[in-house]
Amino acid sequence: MLKLIARRLLQMVLIMAVVSLILFVVFDSDKFKKQIATAELGGFSVAAMSDHDYQKWLKDKGLDVPVYERYAQWVGGLLQGDFGKSFEKNAPVSKVMGERLLNTGILAFWVFALMIPLSLIFGIVAGMKEGSFQDRSVSFIAVFTTSIPEIATAILLTVFIGLGLGWLPAKSAMTGGWNSVELILPVLTLVLYDFGYVARMTRASMAEVMTSQYIRTAVLKGIPYARVIMRHALRNALIAPFTVIVLQLNWLLSGVVVVEVFFQFNGFGKMLLEAALFGDVYVIQAATLVAVFVAVLSQIISDVGYTFLNPRIRFS
């Protein structure tokens, strides 16, 4: 197991090195340097600049240095915990990203806290009796909520609950300081979208387990149905959903751009979009490293968890 973890971590470092180098080379192109200039000075100003002016501007920004030199400087800084400085935010990347990661972490926590029990309970209830009324009802709700894109759910919730009824704030920018109430609509949007997917996976897994011979044997032996479900079916039925749930970590980190931007929630996804539009290379680099880290971490958790849930699985 330790070997597996060590191998995964080594892979992670290699991926980080390759991805960061590729990004640096891509962002060193004239096109991307021009993108930063346009974002920084505006299209009208850049159009009015002579090449002499532009070269001087590049020098002032430190963008005239050869890419390998800049990469070496960046890696050197990184080893000392310095992620560089954001062109757009004019602040250290670590400061900007730390805060945004924390915000997205809180959002993700509440999404998990609601989504996991909800989807597991509904999925298990549906999978216990395949084709029953409860199965069809849960499947209908799950397919219905998941098939609506997050942006549409966000708009509907905002119009009806935020603006129409006025029960909840329509935006989550936390203008008056941290306010958990402002988190409700984005959390609800994400839960509604994701719950159906995990519930369907749980239902499928549960339904499969319920048709297996050892469950049939247990039922025929006269063991109470609740006990069969709780002690025999559940553990095996949870293996597949567990992997799916852990992999949602990636989605909650960088796949929630739409929801964060819509609700103006200052999270990691919104930061990523802003950095991409600006060409803010150091923020993009750092965000990529974090995304790779979380992806590998979720994979490790998934692998380790798998072995605990299913002792038949062994990694060599």
Next chain:
Amino acid sequence: MSFLKPRKDDHPKVHEAYEVMQDGRMDRREFVRVAALVGVSAGAAYAMAGIPSPAWALENSPFPADDPKAKKGGKLRVGMQVQKMEDSATYNWVEMSNQSRHVVEYLSMTGPDNITRPMLAESWTPSKDLKTWTFKLRKGVMWHNGEELVADHVVWNIKRWLTPGLGTSNVGLATFGSMRKDSGKKDAKGKPIMVGIENAVEALDKHTVRFNLSKPVLSVPEDCYHYPAAILHPSFKKPLSDNLIGTGPYEMVELEVGKKCVLRRITKMKNGKPFTYWGGAVYLDEIQYFNFSSENQLAALASNSVDAINEFSIEQMALATSLPIDIHPARTARTLCLRMQISKKPFDNHKLRQALVTAADNAKIKNLVYPKGGDVGQNHHVAPVHPEYFPLPPLKRDVAKAKKLLAEAGYPNGIELTIDVGNTDGPWHQTVCEALRDQVKEAGINLKINVMPASKYWEVWDKTPFGATAWTHRALGTMVMGLGYRTGVPWNETHFASKEFDDALSDAEATFDVEERRKKMEKVQKLLQDAAVMVLPLFRPVYNASAKKVNGYLMHPTGFHQFNKVWVA
């Protein structure tokens, strides 16, 4: 109401304008604008024009009159994009300037009434040929560090703007552009390197600054209120947000780009002495900007996350009118140019361009996008709100003629074109393109729309063969014509080049009499319209909004925030 006559020592242009107004050839409000530009105080100008002074026309102050009902103190929370403040000279968003507008100030200030008044300058006097402008600075204006504002500080700022490589849009303006000359050297691409002219700006004494321009410019005071033209203390170091020393009534206490910017009323200078603001009373204790993208600002106001917003778009008007808020509109010359670059194929074909503009129905597009407010464009970029606007006959859509022109252009079976659109002012850009697509289809032009992110569009706006570019409001039609359509100027995105047009424009620019200038603009506008370089379907109104408890909150045509007399009940 007073009826004053110009004094003997007033600028000759004031006497000239007064006579023109008396003859009925100049609108009274235009007289006020012109008289103020050449140094007459706004109050006196209104009195000469024989029209009542609006509330903001206080003698010797650019700000509105005090509101006796005003409640002092409190915070105003404004929804706006919060951006970085690296260097005010290189601001490329009005929002950036709004964040510092109440901290660092300008030589002049243009109010919501389109009148430019002295701000840090107490007065200005142009020479008869409009090439030499003398600014008298206010005495006793204090920087937040305890120093007094003096002429050398202003000279330092303007010389800095003229430095090659700074990248400020100030040098694109007539005033500061007339302070530069060709150095004789060329850059790597063969373009001339421009440098500042020696003594283009000089300090005559502690409180007097003189501009020596290479050509006559009428719009000097208006150019001094261009949003990157804030006067900084010479100790300035980048980033501005870390070193913001101003003369205004507020200091910046917090800036988190993309999140919030907090300004607090300053009471003490850095040396511990009390700060007395030269501009009189301000009511708010704090101005707090919270980052909301433009499409989210109205919802933020609706859910009480903010008290006022920077701007909302026409698509949100239905929501805005359903809310218990105050909506503030402004008529402007802001527009969208669906422009063709006539140096690139197939747009080098005049007949093709004519076919496109003939197949378009500008009035229908305007009414579709802005059913209320706004003005119909006539494909020449001078707006009815401009004082020298000449009303050319309305354009008529003629599909048969468009088809004939297309056939003559060499496309008897139609043509496929692609327009780039970045929605840089909102989704209505795309709506305009879609309306045009549907209109020109009948004439055999299959228009494809390439939608791209706003930031991407700004990378190609002056390069794409066919693109939809937003242009902001400018006070004069001659200003925008000079910036966008004169041969070889940096912002000439159409690559339109016509000596006849350039000469006619120069003639109009040098004509002080607005009625005479309007007559001359007929030729300028017609030449550009006939060249068929663009479909310019409309001039749009702009809107902002505030909660009912906010008082004195107005919409400025250029989106500038002026909150000195804003208060919250």
